[in-house]
Amino acid sequence: MLFNANCLALLVFIIVPAILGVSFGIRRIYMKTLLKIFEWATLRMERGAKERNQQLYKPCSNGIIAKEPVSLEQEIQEPRGGGGEFDMSDILYFCRRGVESIVDDEVTKRFTAEELESWNLLTRSNYNLHHISARLTVLWGLGVLIRYGFLLPLRYKNKLYPHPTSKVNLMCYRICVRALTAIITYHDSDNKPKNGGICVANHTSPIDVLILASDGCYSMVGQAHGGLMGFIQKTLVKACPHIWFERSEVKDRHLVAKRLSDHVADKTKLPILIFPEGTCINNTSVMMFKKGSFEIDCTIYPVAIKYDPRFGNAFWNSSKFRMVTYLLHMMSSWAVVCSVWYLPPMKREEGEDAVQFANRVKSAIARKGGLVDLLWDGGLKRSKVKEVFKEEQQKLYSKVLVSRQEDPEHS
Amino acid sequence: PLWCDKVLLRASRRVEIAYFSHSQITRLYSRFHSLDKGENGALSREDFQRIPELAINPLGDRIINAFFPEGEDQVNFRGFMRTLAHFRPVEDNEKSKGHDASEPLNSRNNKLLFAFRLYDLDRDDKISRDELLQVLRMMVGVNISDEQLGSIADRTIQEADTNGDMSISFSEFIKVLEKVDVEQKMSIRFLH
Numbered sequence: 001m002l003f004n005a006n007c008l009a010l011l012v013f014i015i016v017p018a019i020l021g022v023s024f025g026i027r028r029i030y031m032k033t034l035l036k037i038f039e040w041a042t043l044r045m046e047r048g049a050k051e052r053n054q055q056l057y058k059p060c061s062n063g064i065i066a067k068e069p070v071s072l073e074q075e076i077q078e079p080r081g082g083g084g085e086f087d088m089s090d091i092l093y094f095c096r097r098g099v100e101s102i103v104d105d106e107v108t109k110r111f112t113a114e115e116l117e118s119w120n121l122l123t124r125s126n127y128n129l130h131h132i133s134a135r136l137t138v139l140w141g142l143g144v145l146i147r148y149g150f151l152l153p154l155r156y157k158n159k160l161y162p163h164p165t166s167k168v169n170l171m172c173y174r175i176c177v178r179a180l181t182a183i184i185t186y187h188d189s190d191n192k193p194k195n196g197g198i199c200v201a202n203h204t205s206p207i208d209v210l211i212l213a214s215d216g217c218y219s220m221v222g223q224a225h226g227g228l229m230g231f232i233q234k235t236l237v238k239a240c241p242h243i244w245f246e247r248s249e250v251k252d253r254h255l256v257a258k259r260l261s262d263h264v265a266d267k268t269k270l271p272i273l274i275f276p277e278g279t280c281i282n283n284t285s286v287m288m289f290k291k292g293s294f295e296i297d298c299t300i301y302p303v304a305i306k307y308d309p310r311f312g313n314a315f316w317n318s319s320k321f322r323m324v325t326y327l328l329h330m331m332s333s334w335a336v337v338c339s340v341w342y343l344p345p346m347k348r349e350e351g352e353d354a355v356q357f358a359n360r361v362k363s364a365i366a367r368k369g370g371l372v373d374l375l376w377d378g379g380l381k382r383s384k385v386k387e388v389f390k391e392e393q394q395k396l397y398s399k400v401l402v403s404r405q406e407d408p409e410h411s
Numbered sequence: 412p413l414w415c416d417k418v419l420l421r422a423s424r425r426v427e428i429a430y431f432s433h434s435q436i437t438r439l440y441s442r443f444h445s446l447d448k449g450e451n452g453a454l455s456r457e458d459f460q461r462i463p464e465l466a467i468n469p470l471g472d473r474i475i476n477a478f479f480p481e482g483e484d485q486v487n488f489r490g491f492m493r494t495l496a497h498f499r500p501v502e503d504n505e506k507s508k509g510h511d512a513s514e515p516l517n518s519r520n521n522k523l524l525f526a527f528r529l530y531d532l533d534r535d536d537k538i539s540r541d542e543l544l545q546v547l548r549m550m551v552g553v554n555i556s557d558e559q560l561g562s563i564a565d566r567t568i569q570e571a572d573t574n575g576d577m578s579i580s581f582s583e584f585i586k587v588l589e590k591v592d593v594e595q596k597m598s599i600r601f602l603h
Contacts, residue, residue, distance in 0.1 A: 064438050066600040075596075086547065086563045088571070089588050091470065091529055092596040094550070098474035099498055100599055101464035103442060108462055112445065380463050389467040394552030397469065401551065401563075 027183045027335070031311070034334050038120050038310060041139065064104050072396050085405040090397075106285075106374060111381045112320075113313045114284050120310050120334065147332045173214035182336040184211055191342035192216055193271040193301035196264050198293055201303040202365055203275035204283040205316040206323070207330065208305055211340060218273035219243060219263065228323055243272070257295060264298040271301065276358065277378040282315040283307050285372035289362045291354040299345045302361050304369035308337040319381070341368045430496040430517065435601050439495065443488050453485040454478070469550045473529045481534065497525050500598040520585075522597040527584050538579040540564055 075093050121143045177184065192215070193199040199218060201208060206229075212218065220242045222233070233244055243259055263269050276289035283306065294300065307314040312333025316326045330336065343364055348357045359375075366373035431439065446458050459475040460466055468474065478486045478494045486494075499517040514521060530538045530546050543564045551560065571579045571587045579587075 064442075064602055066602055086567055088530075088567065088584065089591045089593075089596070090550070091526055091546070092591070092593065094468055094470040095474060095526060095529060096498070096597055096599065098465055098468045098471055099495065101462055101468070102459065102474075103439070103495065103599060105462050105464045107464065108445070376463060384460075385463040385466045389463075390469060390471075391552055393467055394469050394550065395554050398551040398554035401555065 027181060030181075031183055031335060031337060034120075034311065037139070041121055065100060067100055067104075072393075073400055076397075076400055085401040106372075107376045107380055110281050110285050110287065110374070110378075112282060112317060113315050114282050114309050116309055120312070147334070170214065170217060173210055176210055177214045180207070180210075180330060180336050181334075182207075182211065182338070184215075184337075185339045186215055187339065187341045188344075189215075189342060191301065191344050193218070193303075193342075193345075194299075195269060195271060196267045197271045197299040197301050197345065198260070198264060198296065199271050199273045199301045199303055200276050200289070200293060200361060200365075201273070201305055202283075202286045202369065202371065203277045203280055204305065204307060205280055205314045205326070205330075207314060207336060208275070209273070211305065211338060212273060212303065215340070217270050219270045220273050221245075221260070253292060256292060260293065261296050261298075264296060276362075279378045279381055280316045280318060281378055282317075283309070283371070285374050286362050286366040286369070287374050287376055287378040289358040291358050294348065294358040294361070295354040297348070299347055300357075300361055301345050302343040302365050304341040304343065304365045304371075306339050306341075306369040306371065308339075311335040311337045314338070339369075343368055429515075430499050431492065434603060436492070438601075438603075439492060440488060443491050453487045454491065455485060469552070470529060470546070473546070473549070477525065477528060495599075497521055498597060498599040500600055501594045517598075519593050522593050523585055523588060524581065526588075526593075526597065527581050530579075530584075536581060537576075538584070540568055540577065543567060543579075 072093060076087075076090055121140050199212070201212065209220065220233075221244075223245055233242070243263060245256065245259075260272060263272060272293075274293045276293055277287050278290050281287050312330065312335060314330070314336060316323075318326075321329070346357075346361055346364070348354070352360070363373050365371075428436070443454065446461070447454055448458060448461070449455070456475055456479070459478070460471070465471045465474070478490065480486075480490070493516065496516040501517060501519065527538070528534070530542060532542045532545060544560060547560050547564060555563075568577060568579060571583050573583055573586070574580070
């Protein structure tokens with residue numbers, strides 16, 4: 001009896017709306033209720049902290065120290081006492097900058113989950129365990145029961161593998177999306193990517209693909225993986241022509257560029273979906289876009305994806321969690337709430353090279369999604385920074401020394 | 412978080428509590444913990460070098476060195492805070508007054524000593540011509556010739572050296588920088 005009721009619920013609330021592409025609005029009510037509960041939880045913790053005469057630890061996303069945006073030239077060019085090019089006090093600038101970066105830097109914090117200002121009743125995002133009252137513990141316990149006892153099994157049952165037919169493909173993505181209790185708001189859908197173009201988006205998790213593919217048909221590009229990902233990739237290829245590369249082929253940039261160019265030249269083929277950052281970032285910033293996809297002569301359709309971190313952290317920290325653990329986290333969080341903005345298409349302008357074009361697109365995406373626009377490479381997650389950047393700093397300082405020598409009156 | 416409490420209890424009996432508020436210590440511990448990839452309660456030089464902005468700083472290695480006491484290659488949270496305490500703005504000194512007879516870590520003198528030690532590679536309390544050349548080379552890379560750098564070093568020592576021993580002592584260093592606003596240039600303010 002219970003099994004039949006479950007099936008009926010499945011059909012009515014998930015499969016039929018997915019096929020028809022409509023929504024019941026139940027999920028939005030669920031979302032609003034959750035937010036109210038989170039606010040209450042945070043207030044309780046603040047009260048608990050005040051009773052103990054302590055301050056509640058509030059993570060802040062704007063950085064913890066005041067950093068003046070003064071450049072090397074500005075700070076060091078100040079008028080000093082003696083003449084000559086070098087001043088022993090020059091070292092103070094590098095010293096302070098260095099220590100500032102030790103206390104708080106712009107890059108390393110992008111590779112771990114964003115810290116929230118209010119608690120969302122998930123143990124994984126709590127930093128104030130000792131301020132929890134009895135009532136809050138009960139609520140948290142209830143949350144655990146609901147998420148692992150009800151939401152998770154429900155979502156697990158709904159995981160269907162994509163069917164080898166293209167229209168059903170779209171439906172299946174939509175089913176997956178509903179199965180995750182994903183509440184997605186699409187903005188500016190008239191800018192949706194068209195055939196013969198490349199769609200670029202900022203990357204936070206594998207779910208990005210699910211979110212975009214449930215609102216449009218794309219050809220994916222990526223590295224051929226093994227394991228669960230590999231199986232999914234092979235299955236997807238049966239439905240639509242995707243472009244999977246072997247690791248060895250990835251290094252051959254000309255080969256990659258040729259295959260992509262051939263694909264976009266064919267107007268009957270679907271737009272290619274690419275994540276130029278090359279790796280998952282924690283959705284607080286957009287990092288360097290690799291120029292490869294911007295060298296191809298075609299229209300770029302930028303898309304900005306911003307997750308609401310209050311309902312669950314969507315960022316996949318691949319060095320900390322395996323894919324399976326990550327999916328488990330996703331299926332046991334409250335919901336996946338995000339906004340997708342389709343930006344107007346962009347083309348490379350006269351006299352603009354691929355890198356400048358990539359940066360222009362990146363800035364547009366960062367602006368729309370409310371993310372920090374960084375020039376740093378997402379690859380720094382795993383590799384060391386290149387020596388050439390240090391050499392740039394040294395060159396800058398040398399220029400200052402030389403300019404002082406040439407113009408001693410000024411300094 | 413629970414892992415923080417034990418450390419904070421121990422830290423509260425130490426002098427470092429005078430330089431940072433409770434919430435600042437919590438934030439610093441959180442930062443220390445995120446840098447500590449080995450999760451062994453101490454940072455190594457590699458942990459610091461993983462910070463891209465520090466890795467591209469021409470004096471990055473000298474700054475990292477300042478955190479490690481002589482001969483050690485691990486720094487614990489207390490040591491981490493102690494070094495950072497040098498960069499507290501000078502007016503936040505009231506708490507540490509009367510704590511003990513010695514000068515607070517973030518005094519002008521101690522900030523200057525921190526900077527002096529960046530130059531003094533062998534920690535012999537003197538900046539020799541050779542040491543000055545090495546640090547200059549770190550700052551300019553390949554962009555300035557050996558001769559030019561040599562003459563810069565010579566001129567700097569000539570101007571600073573008052574006792575004729577061809578090296579710069581700490582008191583000579585203080586004199587050279589007497590007009591510089593060291594308090595402002597060597598201070599880091601917390602937002603909270």
